[in-house]
Amino acid sequence: MPHEHAKPEPMGDTDVRRRWLARAGFAAVFAAVLVLVVFAGLKTFIVLIATVGALVIGVAAIYWFLTVRGFFRWVALAFSVVIPIALLVFLIAEHLLWVVLAVIALLVLAGVFARAALGRDRADWTMPEHEVPPPKRPFVVMNPRSGGGKVEKFQLQSRAEALGVEVALLDGPGPVDVAALTRAAVERGADLLGVAGGDGTQALVAGIAAEHDLPFLVISAGTRNHFALDLGLDRDDPSTCLDALTDGVEIRVDLGSVNGRTFVNNASFGAYAEVVQSPAYRDDKTGTMLAMLPDLISGTRGPRLLARAGEVTINQPQAVLVSNGAYEMSDLAGLGRRPRIDTGALGVVAVSVSSTLQAVGLLRRTRQHGLTQYSGLEAIIEADQPEIAVGVDGEALMLATPVRCTITPQALRVRVPRHRPGVRPPKRPVDWVRLRQLAWR
Known part of the structure; x- marks a missing residue:
């Protein structure tokens, strides 16, 4: 029998479009190199050395500004400002500024083409929705102090009560046991629980809500509203979140746990957790961080940590972030987005910086020594102290070691408005090897 060759499957319109976008990306890179060689001529290497040198020195200066004190800190700050200006003056004097700007523009264009060619499927950032009937006895906790007074500003209490919601306002005068209030509402027959406040209260x-298998309503009345962001809710107008009570759908998301305490965003250890623990942090976040970072990064302050995640062990990291779902690859601080929070896995990021070179690599968002990323079901943080500071959804806590972080897949039923801003597509790092295969496979 003669050997038959398999015929290649015909390319669809999307594949053809991505192939030409990939080719356009390489064409833009070639054009950038051509412009640099033709118009800079023999000065090409001088331009490259000056630009790369300025970048390295500038990033190193920022690192020194964060890790030292006194006179040298301000010298480092001066360098970080002077170096870019000096580079600009040099390029103008050599009549090469327009060449560099043209090259940068072409490289940016190449990146745009490359990202478009390597676009993500919608399933990468879209969580399944389920049709549900409206609740009959919703109960919502509202913190009037959260987000600079958003509860009053957007009249959330009156709007919610007009929809038949039982509202518990946390207006003091003393501390209020939110858990006790909520459990009492469940005993009275509440069939939905909600919060207008910060992520810690959420x-x-x-x-x-997960314990009793009740739907949960998120009202974006906090300061940063990271959980609401990853649910695709409107953070500018929290009153729109109430639409979920009359025209809502349900999505199931994961819940993280740190030593038995639930978190919806992340638990942080090391440098960030120590900063959050400081009494001065809430009034002066930037000043407190700058004052404490030198000791924390150098290892002269705070406990010595050991992080275990699956088969990965990280010895003496300066910072560890354990998140309910992995953050975008470019986000090392957990202040950005998670494409999905229903994947059933923790995201773990550990940072160990011991040199300026490592700091430069991390700030450039490259996978270099000093950064460990992991996705799995459990993370254990050990220390040389019986208790360590932990930031849980922005709340400062002291927890007994070892600290165990786990994930419960799709434990929480979240009620969201049918019509909401939604989650933006996550950025995919540009993989030039894959792009080349796509362009000329």
Whole structure:
């Protein structure tokens, strides 16, 4: 029998479009090199050395500004400002500024083409929705102090009560046991629990909702509203979140746990957790961080940590972030987005910086020594102290070691408005090897 060759499958319109976008990306890179060689001529290497040198020195200066004190800190700050200006003056004097700007523009264009060619599927950032009937006895906790007074600004209490919601306002005068309030509402027959407040309060009530398998309503009345961001809710107008009570759908998301305490975003250890623990942090976040970072990064302050995640062990990291779902690859601080929070896995990022070179690599968002990323079901943080500072959804806590972080897949039923801004597509790092295969496969 003669050997038959398999015929290649015909390319669809999307494949053809991506192939030409990949080719356009390489064409833009070639054009950038051509412009540099033709118009800079023999000065090409001087331009490259000056630009790369300025970048390295500038990043190193920022690192020194964060890790030292006194006179040298301000010298480093001066360098970080002077170096870019000096590079600009040099390029103008050599009549090469327009060449560099043209090259940068072409490289940016190449990146745009490359990202478009390597576009993500919608399933990468879209969580399944389920049709559900409206609740009959919703209960919502509202913190009037959160987000600079958003509860009053957007009249959330009156709007919610007009929809038949039982509202518990945390207006003091003393501390209020939110967990006790919520559990009492469940005993009275509440069939939905919600929070208008910060992520810490969201996590507390979300844990109770998951425990009783009740739907949970997020109202973006906090300061940063990271959980609301990853649910695709409107953070500018929290009153729109109430639409979920009359025209809502349900999505199931994961919940993280740190030593038995629920978190919806992340638990942080090391440098960031120590900063959050400082009494001065809430009034002066930037000043407190700058004052404490030198000792924390150098290892002269704070406990010595050991992080275990699966088969990965990280010895003496300066910072560890354990998140409910992995953050975008370019986000090392957990202040950005998670494409999905229903994947059933923790995201773990550990940073160990011991040199300026490592700091430069991390700030450039490259996978270099000093950065460990992992995705799995459990992470354990050990220390040389019986208790360590932990930032849980922005709340400062002291927890007994070892600290165990776990994930419960799709534990929380979240009620969201049918019509909402939604989650933006995550950025995929440009993989030039894959791009080349796509362009000329």
